[in-house]
Amino acid sequence: MLNRPPLFDPEATVPISRTLSAWSAAGVSLALIAGGVGAVPALAAPDDITPVSTATLEWGVNAVSQGTSNSGACSYFVAGIANGTDADYRSVEGNVTLLKRGASDEALRVTRENRCLPMMGEDSRQRALFTAGTGQYNATTGEAHIAWTGAFTVYSYGGLVPWYVKDPVLDVDAAGHGVIRATLGGSAGDPGGSGAITPLTPVKNATILELDNVSIAGNTITSTPRYAGVDYFPLNDPKNPASGRSATSAISPATKAGNPTGWGAWPTDMVDFHYRSGLTTYWHSSGGSGDAKKVPYGVTLHLAGGLPDYADIQPIRITQQPRDVQALTGDTVTLTAAATTNVPMTYRWQSAPSWLGPWTDLEGATEPTLVLPDLKKGNKTSYRLQVSAGKLTANTREATVEVQDPVAPVEDLTPRERVVYAGQRAFVTSGFSGYPTPTYTPQLSRDGGATWVNVLPGDGLLDSRAMIVEAVPADWDGTRYRTIASNGVGPGVASSVGGFTVLPVPATPTLRLNVESHPVGSTFDVTKLHNIDVVGAGFGAPTGELVFGIVPTAEWNARGADYLATNAINRVEIGPGWNITNGYFDRTLRPAANSLTPGVDYSAVLLSATAGDRSLDAAIALPTGPITAPVVTTQPRSVVAPVTPASGAAEAVFTAGITSSPLPTLNWQRSVNGGAWVDLAASGPQLRVAYTAANSGDRYRVAARVGSEPTVYSEPATLTVGNAAAITGQPAAPTGTVKAGDEVALTVAAQGDGLTYRWERRAPELRLRGLASLWSAIPGADSATLRFTASQADSGASFRAVVSGTVPVLPGGDEFSVTTAPVLITVGAVVDPGTPSEKPSEQPTEKPTEKPTEKPTEQPTEKPTEKPSEQPTEPGTPTDPSSPETSPTETSSPAETSVPGATAEGTSSAQPGSDGGLAHTGAAPVLPLLGAGVLLALGALIAARARRRSEA
Numbered sequence: 001m002l003n004r005p006p007l008f009d010p011e012a013t014v015p016i017s018r019t020l021s022a023w024s025a026a027g028v029s030l031a032l033i034a035g036g037v038g039a040v041p042a043l044a045a046p047d048d049i050t051p052v053s054t055a056t057l058e059w060g061v062n063a064v065s066q067g068t069s070n071s072g073a074c075s076y077f078v079a080g081i082a083n084g085t086d087a088d089y090r091s092v093e094g095n096v097t098l099l100k101r102g103a104s105d106e107a108l109r110v111t112r113e114n115r116c117l118p119m120m121g122e123d124s125r126q127r128a129l130f131t132a133g134t135g136q137y138n139a140t141t142g143e144a145h146i147a148w149t150g151a152f153t154v155y156s157y158g159g160l161v162p163w164y165v166k167d168p169v170l171d172v173d174a175a176g177h178g179v180i181r182a183t184l185g186g187s188a189g190d191p192g193g194s195g196a197i198t199p200l201t202p203v204k205n206a207t208i209l210e211l212d213n214v215s216i217a218g219n220t221i222t223s224t225p226r227y228a229g230v231d232y233f234p235l236n237d238p239k240n241p242a243s244g245r246s247a248t249s250a251i252s253p254a255t256k257a258g259n260p261t262g263w264g265a266w267p268t269d270m271v272d273f274h275y276r277s278g279l280t281t282y283w284h285s286s287g288g289s290g291d292a293k294k295v296p297y298g299v300t301l302h303l304a305g306g307l308p309d310y311a312d313i314q315p316i317r318i319t320q321q322p323r324d325v326q327a328l329t330g331d332t333v334t335l336t337a338a339a340t341t342n343v344p345m346t347y348r349w350q351s352a353p354s355w356l357g358p359w360t361d362l363e364g365a366t367e368p369t370l371v372l373p374d375l376k377k378g379n380k381t382s383y384r385l386q387v388s389a390g391k392l393t394a395n396t397r398e399a400t401v402e403v404q405d406p407v408a409p410v411e412d413l414t415p416r417e418r419v420v421y422a423g424q425r426a427f428v429t430s431g432f433s434g435y436p437t438p439t440y441t442p443q444l445s446r447d448g449g450a451t452w453v454n455v456l457p458g459d460g461l462l463d464s465r466a467m468i469v470e471a472v473p474a475d476w477d478g479t480r481y482r483t484i485a486s487n488g489v490g491p492g493v494a495s496s497v498g499g500f501t502v503l504p505v506p507a508t509p510t511l512r513l514n515v516e517s518h519p520v521g522s523t524f525d526v527t528k529l530h531n532i533d534v535v536g537a538g539f540g541a542p543t544g545e546l547v548f549g550i551v552p553t554a555e556w557n558a559r560g561a562d563y564l565a566t567n568a569i570n571r572v573e574i575g576p577g578w579n580i581t582n583g584y585f586d587r588t589l590r591p592a593a594n595s596l597t598p599g600v601d602y603s604a605v606l607l608s609a610t611a612g613d614r615s616l617d618a619a620i621a622l623p624t625g626p627i628t629a630p631v632v633t634t635q636p637r638s639v640v641a642p643v644t645p646a647s648g649a650a651e652a653v654f655t656a657g658i659t660s661s662p663l664p665t666l667n668w669q670r671s672v673n674g675g676a677w678v679d680l681a682a683s684g685p686q687l688r689v690a691y692t693a694a695n696s697g698d699r700y701r702v703a704a705r706v707g708s709e710p711t712v713y714s715e716p717a718t719l720t721v722g723n724a725a726a727i728t729g730q731p732a733a734p735t736g737t738v739k740a741g742d743e744v745a746l747t748v749a750a751q752g753d754g755l756t757y758r759w760e761r762r763a764p765e766l767r768l769r770g771l772a773s774l775w776s777a778i779p780g781a782d783s784a785t786l787r788f789t790a791s792q793a794d795s796g797a798s799f800r801a802v803v804s805g806t807v808p809v810l811p812g813g814d815e816f817s818v819t820t821a822p823v824l825i826t827v828g829a830v831v832d833p834g835t836p837s838e839k840p841s842e843q844p845t846e847k848p849t850e851k852p853t854e855k856p857t858e859q860p861t862e863k864p865t866e867k868p869s870e871q872p873t874e875p876g877t878p879t880d881p882s883s884p885e886t887s888p889t890e891t892s893s894p895a896e897t898s899v900p901g902a903t904a905e906g907t908s909s910a911q912p913g914s915d916g917g918l919a920h921t922g923a924a925p926v927l928p929l930l931g932a933g934v935l936l937a938l939g940a941l942i943a944a945r946a947r948r949r950s951e952a
Contacts (some may be wrong), residue, residue: 054134063293074156084162094901096150103391107308117315128152141618161189178211206269221301232265238275255287306800322399326436337385355398409434409485415498422474430483431465438485471852477502506538509618526596545609553601628658630704641811642724664704696721697926725752725805754806764796795827
């Protein structure tokens with residue numbers, strides 16, 4: 001915590017010295033203004049007045065001031081006026097003693113160690129006890145006037161906002177209406193945790209509590225605090241009581257309608273004070289879940305009292321809290337907690353749909369450990385352990401157990417390009433969704449992303465989407481950074497890459513516009529409302545207040561030694577340390593529309609609030625000029641994507657075109673299941689989305705903003721994820737020999753969304769003559785199976801199926817079909833060139849003539865140019881010598897298959913890479929050689945038969 005200036009002890013409120021008897025003797029009526037209560041009748045005769053000298057007032061303020069705050073810091077009381085530091089803690093000062101109350105109102109001593117420990121549930125039940133109150137009361141009419149001296153300080157947020165109540169005074173009228181007034185003081189703080197505080201001027205005689213139904217019975221005064229139905233209308237300027245009040249209630253109509261009998265507010269003086277302290281809506285209903293804690297506690301009043309007898313009971317201390325668990329379906333989870341006190345304890349586990357409750361006891365769960373077996377997917381439940389010791393209870397924090405199937409990390413918050421001064425504090429942003437929630441390993445690269453090392457702020461794992469670098473080193477200039485997200489589902493995933501530009505620290509105070517929110521070229525339209533982000537460095541450690549605002553540049557240039565920018569637009573006085581940390585400055589100005597004059601040059605300025613001190617002067621000129629609203633010139637297009645792309649990652653790309661002057665700030669948004677639009681923290685005209693099937697139906701749009709111009713949204717684009725067409729079974733050629741007139745059936749197996757089929761045929765001559773790509777659709781062939789009656793014209797023809805779907809094979813692509821491998825069909829008898837199809841009989845089928853018409857010669861009439869081989873050069877070589885050329889290799893389709901049996905179009909021994917069995921040797925002379933070989937074989941056969949006949 002930062003060192004704080006001491007809170008000065010304001011002038012003590014002088015106790016009211018006039019007694020009721022004095023008022024009565026003077027014939028003056030006691031007029032109490034208590035929420036509209038007017039003058040009351042004159043007091044009774046002086047002999048009915050009873051003096052008081054040992055009255056006590058005990059008060060706990062409300063539940064907001066007890067125990068743990070929303071920030072996790074404990075709010076507690078300190079006796080006396082304290083400065084917000086732990087070193088200033090004390091439990092007794094003067095007539096004020098702090099204590100705790102048990103369930104049966106037994107008193108416990110407060111110590112530094114137990115001040116934050118709960119007594120009942122989450123309530124620490126702190127009380128400030130004022131003793132030795134003096135005054136008078138009238139037992140007949142019920143009128144009373146009692147005053148106490150002393151003070152106690154409430155350390156809201158653990159001392160971030162310290163405020164005190166001093167010298168309370170109680171007045172009660174005969175109608176039973178009462179009011180407690182006191183001096184309110186303390187400091188305005190920053191509940192956000194900066195540690196900076198600013199002393200507030202004390203408010204004397206402020207009404208801090210109004211009481212109804214006040215009655216006196218014996219020495220006890222009972223009452224009911226007034227709250228429900230009390231309205232609050234804030235000051236137009238919270239710092240200026242003379243600024244008048246708003247005509248609009250600070251409690252919205254929706255809040256009132258949502259809690260018609262319970263909404264309310266503290267007395268106006270109390271709320272006004274806390275609108276200056278920074279605890280604004282903690283003192284009236286606002287519609288939030290914490291409204292019930294804002295209601296004032298009752299005061300315990302005794303006319304003759306003193307310090308209590310303290311019970312020997314220690315508050316319950318929770319020594320081990322149960323932890324949140326992200327479990328997988330079917331897991332068994334064990335939750336454990338522990339507590340201590342000086343009396344026996346009992347335990348009971350409770351569950352609730354969320355941390356807000358309602359809480360239900362779990363049957364049989366009465367041990368410090370809770371076992372949850374066989375968890376079911378989709379379950380998300382909060383658990384806590386309630387510990388009891390006598391009538392005291394304490395609850396552990398809530399532990400949430402969530403159960404889902406595992407999901408690998410997916411980036412949804414990209415790193416930014418950061419521009420900082422050396423040594424300045426900076427946030428490193430990166431984010432991933434996934435289950436369990438990913439942890440992050442930050443990495444830095446000094447060579448443009450070629451190599452990476454773990455850095456920031458250590459080498460361990462982090463689970464934060466925004467990591468803080470307390471002081472960016474100067475040698476990080478030009479470095480790149482990223483994070484590796486891991487959650488146990490597959491390997492770690494690297495984020496996109498951001499970078500640092502590190503500026504040297506200036507020797508003198510210097511301001512500049514934050515280039516991340518105001519890129520170079522940005523201008524400000526003086527007719528519009530703007531958020532102007534200003535950063536700076538070189539300020540050292542200011543000890544006094546600073547002035548920040550916007551002034552005409554000419555006025556700044558002409559300033560004198562005593563210049564304090566009293567007429568600055570958006571002028572604000574800044575306490576030391578609030579917006580300057582280690583010499584660095586960061587603040588936003590919000591000039592209202594038309595607060596700047598067109599044509600006048602302005603500068604944002606920072607200077608000391610001490611006249612004559614010019615050591616902190618710094619200014620930055622504001623570029624003013626016309627601004628044009630964003631216009632969407634190119635709308636993002638919807639994307640249809642396959643669950644499993646044919647190649648590459650499952651990533652959809654959306655692109656938008658936006659024009660404006662200056663360049664707009666772009667932010668992409670997503671809507672799931674028609675729900676609200678959620679920022680993706682993705683900037684730039686293009687969005688890349690890693691998707692799964694679960695993202696089908698998600699919508700995306702880009703929001704464009706320039707200054708205070710209305711945000712412009714593109715039309716939404718939808719991501720549709722489905723199954724692209726895929727071949728799961730290729731069509732197979734028929735078995736056996738296909739003859740003319742046979743029915744042929746070719747079938748393809750495929751899967752995908754919205755499948756359609758188209759069968760195509762390629763004629764034999766097109767395949768053989770190098771026209772392999774010419775396919776013709778077969779009319780009416782639009783099912784998974786092609787059926788046709790084979791004819792001789794089909795011999796050597798190829799067939800294939802084209803399967804199309806409604807989902808492209810690549811994300812956003814225009815290819816929706818896949819094609820099977822071609823199937824080659826042959827029709828006709830099986831022929832084996834060079835080998836008789838049947839063994840010849842010993843006798844010819846027909847009786848030959850006695851003398852052949854022409855005796856064959858021993859050798860062919862014309863000797864072939866080359867001796868034919870006994871077998872064809874390569875199986876599958878065509879035997880038709882009339883074909884002038886062989887078919888070239890078909891590189892556009894897979895190898896075709898054919899039926900068994902060689903024909904002019906192919907053989908059963910077709911080799912992979914050939915087209916229907918045609919050998920691609922490039923040897924054109926094979927065809928005539930093969931024909932000559934056949935003639936020689938036939939001639940030899942005829943000669944052999946002739947010899948057998950002559951021998952017979």
